[in-house]
Amino acid sequence: MNAYNPQDKVLLAVDCIIFGFDNEDLKVLFVKRDFEPEKGNWSLIGGFLKKEETLNDAANRILHNLTGVNDIYMEQFYTWSNIDRDPVERTISTSYYAIINIQEYNEKLTEHHNAKWFSLTEAPHLIFDHNEMLAKATRRLRRRTSISPIGFGLLPEKFTMRQLQKLYESILDKKLDKRNFVNKIKSMDILIKLNEKDMTSSTKGSYLYIFDQEKYDAKQTNDFYLKL
Amino acid sequence: MNAYNPQDKVLLAVDCIIFGFDNEDLKVLFVKRDFEPEKGNWSLIGGFLKKEETLNDAANRILHNLTGVNDIYMEQFYTWSNIDRDPVERTISTSYYAIINIQEYNEKLTEHHNAKWFSLTEAPHLIFDHNEMLAKATRRLRRRTSISPIGFGLLPEKFTMRQLQKLYESILDKKLDKRNFVNKIKSMDILIKLNEKDMTSSTKGSYLYIFDQEKYDAKQTNDFYLKL
Numbered sequence: 001m002n003a004y005n006p007q008d009k010v011l012l013a014v015d016c017i018i019f020g021f022d023n024e025d026l027k028v029l030f031v032k033r034d035f036e037p038e039k040g041n042w043s044l045i046g047g048f049l050k051k052e053e054t055l056n057d058a059a060n061r062i063l064h065n066l067t068g069v070n071d072i073y074m075e076q077f078y079t080w081s082n083i084d085r086d087p088v089e090r091t092i093s094t095s096y097y098a099i100i101n102i103q104e105y106n107e108k109l110t111e112h113h114n115a116k117w118f119s120l121t122e123a124p125h126l127i128f129d130h131n132e133m134l135a136k137a138t139r140r141l142r143r144r145t146s147i148s149p150i151g152f153g154l155l156p157e158k159f160t161m162r163q164l165q166k167l168y169e170s171i172l173d174k175k176l177d178k179r180n181f182v183n184k185i186k187s188m189d190i191l192i193k194l195n196e197k198d199m200t201s202s203t204k205g206s207y208l209y210i211f212d213q214e215k216y217d218a219k220q221t222n223d224f225y226l227k228l
Numbered sequence: 229m230n231a232y233n234p235q236d237k238v239l240l241a242v243d244c245i246i247f248g249f250d251n252e253d254l255k256v257l258f259v260k261r262d263f264e265p266e267k268g269n270w271s272l273i274g275g276f277l278k279k280e281e282t283l284n285d286a287a288n289r290i291l292h293n294l295t296g297v298n299d300i301y302m303e304q305f306y307t308w309s310n311i312d313r314d315p316v317e318r319t320i321s322t323s324y325y326a327i328i329n330i331q332e333y334n335e336k337l338t339e340h341h342n343a344k345w346f347s348l349t350e351a352p353h354l355i356f357d358h359n360e361m362l363a364k365a366t367r368r369l370r371r372r373t374s375i376s377p378i379g380f381g382l383l384p385e386k387f388t389m390r391q392l393q394k395l396y397e398s399i400l401d402k403k404l405d406k407r408n409f410v411n412k413i414k415s416m417d418i419l420i421k422l423n424e425k426d427m428t429s430s431t432k433g434s435y436l437y438i439f440d441q442e443k444y445d446a447k448q449t450n451d452f453y454l455k456l
Contacts (some may be wrong), residue, residue, distance in 0.1 A: 009238060083282065094307050194410040
């Protein structure tokens with residue numbers, strides 16, 4: 001069973017789905033493809049794996065080259081292998097996703113004019129099977145959000161309950177009942193309520209919260225699923 | 229950015245982690261490797277992707293060739309790309325896992341003498357990074373089990389609550405409190421209690437259950453996480 005045909009070697013690509021949150025809306029980053037086929041169409045942030053790098057290294061290199069962004073944690077989630085997914089030559093693609101705070105990276109991004117944020121609900125036609133990749137990444141992000149807390153790095157250090165709710169609503173793409181949301185989040189026990197208010201949104205003001213880093217990290221690693 | 233070096237083409241392998249349940253214990257299937265390097269050592273069920281097949285097809289072909297088993301649903305979970313993971317030549321491997329009912333497949337397996345079930349807790353040294361793959365698959369299976377019901381195909385059609393608890397205990401590798409377990413499972417609302425008892429385990433007998441297929445399927449697809 002050890003025989004292999006050198007003809008079976010394939011090109012391996014990496015495609016990155018970068019979600020961004022700007023305090024209002026969930027967005028996703030695409031680049032305009034500047035070569036054929038599908039020249040001028042939008043694409044995920046992708047490129048080929050090189051001989052001397054791992055998939056993780058390739059994902060980071062490609063993201064950096066195309067957008068200027070680096071040092072973010074991306075999670076690998078699926079490898080795509082339909083025979084004709086790339087019409088030029090058979091290419092397998094391993095996909096990654098991440099969610100970042102848009103404001104934090106905007107400066108780097110504006111130097112790279114090929115990359116652009118789109119509202120997730122207004123994603124354009126993408127090359128190859130990239131719309132399918134995006135759909136799977138979105139499901140993965142939503143599932144992740146439902147089972148494990150999210151927010152560090154996407155919100156200001158001090159945030160209101162309303163801002164946190166907006167983050168969840170934009171990721172899950174649905175309105176949440178305020179009282180239920182507050183109860184669920186409080187039951188997670190990952191927030192610290194400050195004796196300080198944000199006065200910009202109403203005259204009464206809204207209490208500010210910070211994440212309890214230690215508890216937050218514990219929840220991230222010890223998945224708090226339906227414990228049996 | 230479309231340039232690629234034909235030297236960057238790589239071999240792509242597929243490795244399958246097949247978990248099995250025999251009503252008592254969680255086992256995992258390995259094959260003895262009959263060629264160098266690491267000849268004689270145990271290995272996951274693996275082989276190379278061919279030019280004209282998808283990763284899913286390759287996983288099924290390889291599983292069938294090495295074990296006689298086919299037509300099972302395997303879930304892709306990670307692609308491994310450390311540079312030197314295969315000492316002979318750079319090979320990327322996409323891994324899959326599945327859990328099957330051992331009894332159902334035993335006949336096919338006994339015709340294939342290279343494949344053998346091991347208790348998960350007594351897994352031997354495996355070739356390359358296969359122990360790492362096994363560890364990741366085990367975590368994935370446990371997580372999956374905690375958030376979504378499991379049991380169809382692994383238990384007899386009619387089963388006792390004790391049998392179901394044994395299944396969960398063997399996957400999660402811990403003793404569960406009987407009363408808590410029964411409450412959690414009942415709250416999932418996926419079982420139908422029959423007016424029929426299994427009399428083999430005690431004189432009083434134990435009620436038999438079946439899965440409510442429709443509700444079970446709904447839970448599988450609409451993951452019932454911490455709903456927000």
